[in-house]
Amino acid sequence: xxxxxxxxxxxxxxxxxxxxxxxxxxxxxxxxxxxxxxxxxxxxxxxxxxxxxxxxxxxxxxxxxxxxxxxxxxxxxxxxxxxxxxxxxxxxxxxxxxxxxxxxxxxxxxxxxxxx
Amino acid sequence: xxxxxxxxxxxxxxxxxxxxxxxxxxxxxxxxxxxxxxxxxxxxxxxxxxxxxxxxxxxxxxxxxxxxxxxxxxxxxxxxxxxxxxxxxxxxxxxxxxxxxxxxxxxxxxx
Numbered sequence: 001x002x003x004x005x006x007x008x009x010x011x012x013x014x015x016x017x018x019x020x021x022x023x024x025x026x027x028x029x030x031x032x033x034x035x036x037x038x039x040x041x042x043x044x045x046x047x048x049x050x051x052x053x054x055x056x057x058x059x060x061x062x063x064x065x066x067x068x069x070x071x072x073x074x075x076x077x078x079x080x081x082x083x084x085x086x087x088x089x090x091x092x093x094x095x096x097x098x099x100x101x102x103x104x105x106x107x108x109x110x111x112x113x114x115x116x
Numbered sequence: 117x118x119x120x121x122x123x124x125x126x127x128x129x130x131x132x133x134x135x136x137x138x139x140x141x142x143x144x145x146x147x148x149x150x151x152x153x154x155x156x157x158x159x160x161x162x163x164x165x166x167x168x169x170x171x172x173x174x175x176x177x178x179x180x181x182x183x184x185x186x187x188x189x190x191x192x193x194x195x196x197x198x199x200x201x202x203x204x205x206x207x208x209x210x211x212x213x214x215x216x217x218x219x220x221x222x223x224x225x226x227x
Contacts, residue, residue: 002162004159006159032213034214034215042219043203043217043218043219043220044160044203044217046214046215049212049213049214057212091157093159093160095159097213103147103148103207103213104148104150104162104165105150105162105205105215106162107152107159107160107161107162108159109158109159110157110158110159112157
């Protein structure tokens with residue numbers, strides 16, 4: 001149990017376009033979902049926290065208008081990178097948690113974004 | 117200020133050579149401490165959650181322990197497939213449920 005999926009697993013896009021990444025909890029209802037960014041050989045950097053039906057809470061320094069997060073249901077959250085630029089290229093990872101599972105975060109497999 | 121420090125940064129072991137990874141933390145009220153394993157190019161895989169000092173959990177060759185200031189991940193007789201980055205994270209007892217991550221320990225087990 002506690003499986004989280006992400007789609008796509010990798011994406012290449014042109015500068016200036018927008019990219020949407022989906023995160024789904026497959027076998028439990030996630031009251032809270034988190035979005036992280038990870039640079040090579042570094043730890044995970046939290047971008048934002050989202051609760052179902054509420055606006056996401058962004059970490060300091062993360063542009064809300066650039067990284068749009070929607071948590072429309074208890075099993076789905078999406079991250080849209082708007083007007084992507086090469087510096088947005090990174091590994092994006094989501095996680096999901098629920099109070100029924102002791103608030104442990106279960107992570108998705110990640111999405112590799114490359115912006116040309 | 118909340119802080120999580122993992123040591124060593126990197127560790128090379130021979131197959132069968134047991135060792136321990138350390139996670140020291142400073143947090144104003146601990147809700148939980150979490151250990152994950154991360155392979156290159158993949159998301160972290162959940163290993164253990166520890167809630168209170170004195171708690172221990174085991175899974176195959178791994179055993180996690182917790183005190184009021186630190187946690188250890190003991191690896192007994194490691195195999196090459198245990199090679200990965202091991203991440204420690206803490207969660208505060210108040211406020212948001214977000215994690216405070218350590219920088220990880222990169223483990224390499226040589227055959």
